[in-house]
Amino acid sequence: MTEPATLKFQHIGLIGRHEREPRVDETLRITQEFLDAIGVDAREYESTEALLASKRCELAIVVGGDGSLLGAARELSAADVPVLGINLGRLGFLTDILPAQLETRLREILSGDYVEEQRFLLDAELLRDGKTCDRGDALNDVVLRNAAANMLEFELYVDRDFVYTQRSDGLIVSTPTGSTAYVLSAGGPIMHPSLNAMVLVPLAPHTLSTRPLVVDGDSALRIVVNEHKDARPLVSCDGHLEFEYLPGDELRLRKKDCPLRLIHPRNHSFYEACRDKLGWGNRPGGH
Numbered sequence: 001m002t003e004p005a006t007l008k009f010q011h012i013g014l015i016g017r018h019e020r021e022p023r024v025d026e027t028l029r030i031t032q033e034f035l036d037a038i039g040v041d042a043r044e045y046e047s048t049e050a051l052l053a054s055k056r057c058e059l060a061i062v063v064g065g066d067g068s069l070l071g072a073a074r075e076l077s078a079a080d081v082p083v084l085g086i087n088l089g090r091l092g093f094l095t096d097i098l099p100a101q102l103e104t105r106l107r108e109i110l111s112g113d114y115v116e117e118q119r120f121l122l123d124a125e126l127l128r129d130g131k132t133c134d135r136g137d138a139l140n141d142v143v144l145r146n147a148a149a150n151m152l153e154f155e156l157y158v159d160r161d162f163v164y165t166q167r168s169d170g171l172i173v174s175t176p177t178g179s180t181a182y183v184l185s186a187g188g189p190i191m192h193p194s195l196n197a198m199v200l201v202p203l204a205p206h207t208l209s210t211r212p213l214v215v216d217g218d219s220a221l222r223i224v225v226n227e228h229k230d231a232r233p234l235v236s237c238d239g240h241l242e243f244e245y246l247p248g249d250e251l252r253l254r255k256k257d258c259p260l261r262l263i264h265p266r267n268h269s270f271y272e273a274c275r276d277k278l279g280w281g282n283r284p285g286g287h
């Protein structure tokens with residue numbers, strides 16, 4: 001058994017969304033018992049806020065699906081707390097440890113045998129009459145859409161350049177992390193998580209020549225919705241935080257300064273996750 005003095009993380013916070021998945025309680029119990037047995041100070045917290053308020057957490061373990069990790073990611077990234085996900089969901093691009101692997105993978109990670117990657121988030125700022133009236137952030141994507149069953153007309157600017165005026169049902173602005181989420185179903189490209197890039201994918205554009213656009217991750221984006229009697233724009237961040245957008249408002253998007261520190265087992269492969277989760281072909285020879 002690993003001695004406590006050799007462990008990479010001594011103080012661990014556990015988070016689980018009990019109402020979403022009945023297996024969460026059991027997985028949290030097994031995780032807690034294992035960590036107790038090897039001498040780790042592990043505690044379950046009711047919320048990310050409570051975990052951060054403890055001031056002792058060196059690693060956050062999120063039990064659930066990718067949605068559970070998304071919910072915790074924004075606050076954990078700002079606090080510079082690394083995150084490990086145990087997957088009880090369907091896909092698991094972010095939460096990649098299965099319950100059956102739990103003790104083996106945790107022992108490896110706590111002994112320092114892991115990889116850490118950084119995933120950037122988007123900062124969304126809504127300006128009205130030149131003043132900030134709403135703000136949000138997203139690990140996956142920021143989506144502009146119309147609450148009414150009509151198209152929106154909006155102008156897009158990248159840095160100082162005007163890109164186009166577009167008529168569509170809306171626009172998805174996604175990080176590489178989000179490229180396997182909503183953007184994928186909307187026809188956008190899959191981007192490797194290490195890329196410093198954002199992809200802009202129109203929703204049902206009025207012209208067939210409009211295609212997804214990949215821009216530098218350090219770009220500053222501005223989106224202005226034009227006046228129209230049926231325009232009822234809404235902005236959502238990771239599908240949850242939502243605020244109303246009035247015609248003439250300006251939505252500004254840019255990379256946040258604080259990335260998410262995501263912990264993976266040493267053998268983690270993004271391409272293997274794609275093969276497994278998206279049904280891609282096996283290795284040559286069927287192995």
